[in-house]
Amino acid sequence: MARQYFGTDGIRGRINADKMTADMAMRVGQAAGCHFLRGDHRHRVVIGKDTRLSGYMMESAMVAGFTSVGMDVVMTGPLPTPAIAMLTREMRADLGVMISASHNPYEDNGIKLFGPDGFKLSDEDEAAIEALLASGCQLADAPDVGRARRIDDARGRYIHAVKQSLSNDIRLDGLKIAVDCANGAAYQVAPSAFWELGAQVVTLGTNPNGKNINHNVGSTHLEAIQSATVAANADIGIALDGDADRLIVVDEKGEKVDGDQIMALIGSQWAADGRLRGGGVVATVMSNLGLERFLQGKGLDLVRTKVGDRHVLETMKAKGYNVGGEQSGHMILLDHATTGDGTVAALQVLAALVKSGKPASELLHLFDPVPQVLKNVRYPSGSAPLEADSVKRAIAEGEGRFGDKGRVVIRPSGTEPVIRVMAEGDDADTVEDVVDTICGAVEKAAG
Structure with missing residues (x-):
């Protein structure tokens, strides 16, 4: 079943529009918190963020959400995504949160979630959190509301960890x-x-x-x-x-x-x-x-x-x-x-x-890349151009022109009505022609 909120890398969108609102952040905190309330220990979540202006808003809202269902919160301030994954595991936390939209502009923001092992959540965990977003969560009784604190040494912990990835004899x-x-x-x-x-x-x-x-x-x-x-x-x-x-x-x-x-x-x-x-x-x-x-x-x-x-x-x-x-x-x-x-x-x-x-x-230049071309074809929402026989023939003919000397990759976007057409091979002119031919077939089939 298609998910409403989670994409290929957490939840992401334009701030104060659609999914990225303070209300939504609080609800995600509540839902994720409820899902990871397992066992009788005191539960903890680590929250980090990048440097976006909206990070303050999203962080505060998520703190409210997690504490309202009984989770304690540790805030790190701006840190890389992998630092939050590392700290989640190191601090024996039940959950880690990174507030970031990665390489997107500042107008966007996102929520990435990590399990207690420091790995991104499974599809099953994300589906369970989406279900709780729809049904709502049980709030904690007054004595069980969570606490929040900010730690000052998170940057140093991460710097130490990344330096440990090199042997001690390596100096720069x-x-x-x-x-x-x-x-x-x-x-x-x-x-x-x-x-x-x-x-x-x-x-x-x-x-x-x-x-x-x-x-x-x-x-x-x-x-x-x-x-x-x-x-x-x-x-x-x-x-x-x-x-x-x-x-x-x-x-x-x-x-x-x-x-x-x-x-x-x-x-x-x-x-x-x-x-x-x-x-x-x-x-x-x-x-x-x-x-x-x-x-x-x-x-x-x-x-x-x-x-x-x-x-x-x-x-x-x-x-x-x-x-x-x-x-x-x-x-x-x-x-x-x-x-x-x-x-x-x-x-x-x-x-x-x-x-x-x-x-x-x-x-650092260990091989010569073969010519590669990637083009996007936008199509009307609701149409299915890849199902057209003419498109299937164009793809098969393109693959046939390469044999074992190249590849064709057709990939529908997961976030917008766009077909991504990529081809690569030893001859640049053939690569360009194959991509253009397939794109033309897709455009025609899409009307």
Whole structure:
């Protein structure tokens, strides 16, 4: 059954419209709190947020919701999403909440929930919370209302944890690093972690004002970090997104290094060190064919999932892999974190840079991506163009033109009436033509 509130990564929307209101936040707190009131211990939830102006409103409303059903609340202030996952498990909390809309603009906000194990909630948990949102919750008796407190050492705990992801012999002395924190959740912790390990750090996107998160900075606006890296003569540039669960790198020349290249580096390095589990890497259907060929050349597998870091994580847990991610920059390293962590992934890249002694431009471009084209086709709500025979024929013909030298991926959006058409192959002209032909068929079928 389709869910009303939860999407692919929690609940998200424009603030004070639709789902993202103070009333809704309070109700989610009540519903999630009731669902996790298990056992006779004193129950606790950890709440973090990014730097959006609306974070104050949403945090206060969720505190009211959780305490009203008898949960104690610990507030951390602005911290990366993976920090909340880590603290939830470390503090033996029953639930963790991250108030963030990730890489979206400040007008949006969202709610991400973590279970006591630090992993994002299952579909079953989310469905149960939605049911409680519809039916309402039993409020606590007066003596059982929860308490709320804010902790001051959360940043230090997280910095210590991410530094522990490196062996003690790794130092970043002599490295000059440009770091773009997107005016978001990592604006204090990421530069501090790199500096404490010995790096010279040049920062940007570290002056949040409530409205500038992700605004022309961060992993989705790379022009800022590319310019800053070259201008500072830095060895490498690190770009995070608003809640710091995503990483994109640029080399010393300002050239982009996407998630596929980062997975290639970490996967091959861990395999060489005997640390890679599962015999390969988990990625989505959007990862470039070049990554798959590179890993095959190393005797490693690439296991593909549906788009979304939760699908990557589910496959990693089910099949015993410890390295996975997305082309967009979500890097999941299960030896060190229970969700995507841009800072932890960045430290793995920096460690490889130190060990190799090579410039980033040589180390980080491990394969040549094959030409890849992605186009979106919007269709009238209610129509089903992918069911048309003409579209099915166009897709089959496109796949036939590639054979084993390329791929076609057709993906309906989960949030809007859009069909995403992606193709990749060795010949750029063929790729472009296949995508255009399929898009044309979809448009015609959709009327």
